[in-house]
Amino acid sequence: MVILDLFSGAGGLSEGFFRVNSTFVGHVEADSNACKTLKTRTAYWNLKKANKLNIYNDYLLKKISTNELLEQANISSSDDVINIAISDETFNGIVKRVRKNMKNKNIKKVDLIIGGPPCQAYSVVGRARMKEKVVDDPRNFLYKYYVRFLEKFQPKMFIFENVPGILSASNGEHFSNIKTAISKAGYHMELKELIASDYGVLQDRKRIIIVGWKINKKKKNKYEYPEFEKIENLYTVSEVLKDLPEIEPGTSKEGKGLYKDKTNDYLVASNIREDGFDILTQHITRPHNEQDRKIYEIAITKWNKQKKRLNYRELSEENPELISHKNITSFTNRFNVIKADEKASHTILAHMAMDGHYYIHPDINQIRSLSVREAARLQSFPDDFYFEGPRTSIFRQIGNAVPPKMAEQIAKKIKEIL
Template sequence: MEKMTFIDLFAGAGGLSEGFVKVGFEPIAHVEMDAHACKTLETRNYYYALKKANKLQVYYDYLLGNISHEDLSENVLNKLNNVINASIGDNNTNIFNRIDELCQGREVDLIIGGPPCQAYSVVGRHRINKLEQDDPRNLLYRQYARFLKRYNPKVFVFENVLGILSAEEGRYFNNIKVYFRTLGYELDSRVLNTSDYGVLQNRKRVIIIGWKKGSGFSYPELVAESNPYTVADILEDLAHLNPGDLNPVTKYAKDTNEYLKKYAIRSDVDFVTQHVARSHNDRDLEIYRIAIDKWLSNKERLKYADLPERLKTHKNQTSFTDRFKVVDIDNYSHTVLAHIAKDGHYYIYPSREQVRSLSVREAARIQSFPDSYYFEGGRSAAFKQIGNAVPPLMALRIAEEIKGSL
């Protein structure tokens, strides 16, 4: 039997796609405007192709730095480049033409994706006071809808931030629902917290699922799972790390644990990549030590106004007072955002012995990416991709239920 197929729009690094691939859906195309994320998607495609061909050692040689990305590509037989590096906008002709080629006569069963969410985010609205009426990001759902009209999938999944519910007093969200219904779809939405699906992070997202009218489909029952694990389960097997260490490959420091095995986070080899953290200046390190001590001693968050004057660099001491935040090792992490690419102040490692911000691999694990997932483009690009991603474990649960219903 042919696999059910999907198109991934606004694909990012592929977190949403990863869940659907894991349960057997076949990606016809990933459409993404960021070049680094596109290379990440290509690398992930090579991983799956080499795994299918029982040639994973080639992939691991790439991670170890023994071969180039070009060498990696040359080891993949019958590869079909389904990653489209393009911006979805008013003229999607070239994207449509390329997807038509990739379809090879097959129907599209599913379209998934989440348009960039800055226009709907609470922080974004605070910064500009109100949504600009002419901001094109507010209408990206209409671009998403163009793909629904052209490929007529059985089901679609549309992911976004909570702010989409309240933007312009709910008008935008209502417009989205009305517009999708005019295309012949019924739909429903839920606010899902990733921590209910194995992700060790409190991250709430709006998930709209739509289906063709009269198909008998309905919004799947996504039952929350017991999740007794904590961030400690993510951190304990990774090597001690100093800020600014430049080791692209490190050995695991301990044996695996129940969480890492249950959710297939850890690789089946003895090394891990991208366990690298940014360097910090002396002032920031001193602030980190204060924040870590307050949190580990009393579960108390550092407030910027309480810092010694010599450590303050901002005049504004009333907004974003928790700009320095330690990750809770005894619980789930707070939400990982793309801002982690700019600085690590909001993601301080929870240990007096390792005074630094999170490494790329630690952030990826908090987002539930497996250790075999490699993010291209360097450290800052990797952080950005991770922060923008849909956690694969939540995507997996959505994909399982949709597959069962279809």
């Protein structure tokens, strides 16, 4: 499949399509750190195809620089990753760069466009946070550029993913406008809400996956919404965490020989850590003050012993000395422990970049929030997936992504159809 990837983020959706041997003519993304991540991952796939993963492993071990990696992977001067915000001013320039990249790769046609505009303006949490400002948020209207790319490149199909809140934003007006615009562009679309835990991801993450295809008025339509293959979950969240070494808040552990255990069946089946892979990267934690750690300890104990979540209002009654927020009546579940003995964790969100209270590690001996690598694993990113940028940006990239394992199941089915 030849694919154009829009609003790419760190590449969770595209990772699934890389795994079924797709060719990309461009990943278009506004965030510079996410683009650096996309370049690093494109380098990984180029080197894997060339049977030169030793070069990539040298990068993970910090033996070579980013520039050396990109140069040896033949992407230092390519337009595979385009770091530009899509707008009226930039649209034509992006189209030219994609077409030039197609020409350089001797590709004449795009089969599939994938991606989803930023979801903050559609998500229920985002709308609550922005209040009346959400009405004029320009991100509400980025779908129009997605439709313009459909009109320009005329792919056979497209995948448009977003949060469930897209259906209810502005009382359904935005979704109605999206549907109308896609129809005018000559495409039929259908959608379903998919849950990541049905596709090999140990997380209750819900996404709206819209699949569309070009309407051919002369021929009877041969496409329909695919039945993506579900994966029976035989594991608990503990499988994601158990081989990683213990770590203190505000520290990191990276390098060879640092895994606590061999890999396990879940990690192998989900392509997170293959047997024999022994380079740990980005096991990095944020620092916590002593007050927060005392609250974490109470939250962990309460969950592990009573299967009960910490309620902030109850905390104010039982341990008033630990209360720093005056508001004890709303968002009372602000401290949340990852439930290691269940089959799925709660959703990893981009807000994790702001604080770790909602993502507390279940081990009473560590008393901290999740590390970068642990959050990435809960999203089903493989351990050899390296995120670029500062820690805050990396957490945001992880939280915004489509889980690669879920994306892989989507990619397999779309490839079969095409």
